[in-house]
Amino acid sequence: MAIGRLAGYSTQQVRDLERLGAIPPAQRSANGYRRYDHRHLVALRAYRALAAAAGPVLARQLMPVLLTGTVDEAAERIDELHAAIARGRSQLREARSGLDAVLVETGEVFEERDAMTIGELAQALDVRPSALRHWECEGLVRPDRGSPVRHYGAGAIAEARIVAALRSGGYRIPAIARILDQLRSQGLTAEARELLDQRLAELTRRSIALLDAAGHLHEFLNQLYQTATEAHPIA
Template identity: 70%
Template sequence: MTNSQVASLTTAQVGRMLGYSTQQVRDLERLGVIPSAARGANGYRHYQEKHLVALRAYRALAAAIGPVPARQLMPVLIGGTVEGAAAQIDDLHAALAGERSRVREALRGLDVAVQDSTEVFGDEDAMTIGELAQALDVRTSALRHWEREGILHPLRTGSSGSRSYGSRAITEARVIAALRAGGYGIPPIARILDQLRGQALTADAQRILTDRLVELTRRSVALLAAAGALHDLLDAAAAGGLRPQGATG
């Protein structure tokens, strides 16, 4: 669509073209998701092609990363430099790739936990806090934090009360480490562990991480689908087409 075809659009027209209500269009303008519209002498807004470009980019971004992050990012893409905007988009792809890698690593960690849980475990196989931290590649402070949060339960031995991690504690620590690597916080991990105790060790945790991997793949595909709209946005920014415009008569 050429600029001449959309030289001046009302709020309602823009909403119909992009699937938003008039109030949503006004709200997105107020939040800086789209450039400010010029106002006529009667106070009515006049939208142009650049507003459609920005709204298409926002809609595509929202499908990929969610409406709230998209609303936060759009003013940066519109108001910053083209180089900065391109870097932000690159960061989105990198963040999704990094999270996908962490979830895959978490699933591998759960597989190790399953294998270890079937092995015969003697008292001599118990680990100290330092040994367990090294085995999981985490800090001892992380193990202490998990204990304070009530999701890890080492035994206390000797007069000094040194921590000792037996079979169950080691396996649960592996599950915790795997889920933390997958991006999960303490409350959902606590719920998972409560469900797993006395049941199949990591079935629920594996399902949750697998579902997370599916969702990350969907978001990556959605971000790729947004490439055209984001390219148009960067083109408009490079041409200065997203700069605020003064009121017209």
């Protein structure tokens, strides 16, 4: 299938993506064969770029929405991807700062007024308070429970930043727990450094890949806009 070769997919993959609604349905010729055109190539390339950046699951979920929704809705979803890039970059910087705070022993006394409540920390990390409670139950974050109200000091804040960044990058709880255990007991061991560097590099790669995907998504979105305009011309 020529369309598959141009997009870098097998014939079966193209058919599967059509079945899932990730690309427009193909027209059928008189003998029943599928007929693909430039619209399908643009959609396939947009899907491929999006899958490389955000993962195939998100791409399979998003492409049907872009295809069947309004142009305004499609543009809004693309804007959300750019916002996700910004959040990822922010989390990456905070993870590096948190890592420094955990590893560097300055000897300075942490002032109580700098501690955060669970609500303040959740807002700073852009997560739900329930996520912080879950991380506490898993032993990932250790707030001060000397009073009925949780208070997060320097170490807990730094570790929460690391957890938030790694969770957003796809790390599972056991792997994060292993990293934090090593940081707490041995400092930055070779294994902990490798795991952290791999995940932080992956977050950077995904951010850059989303920027690359934006070009393909722009072409795809522009094509949708032109199609909508042709179907409903402005008087």
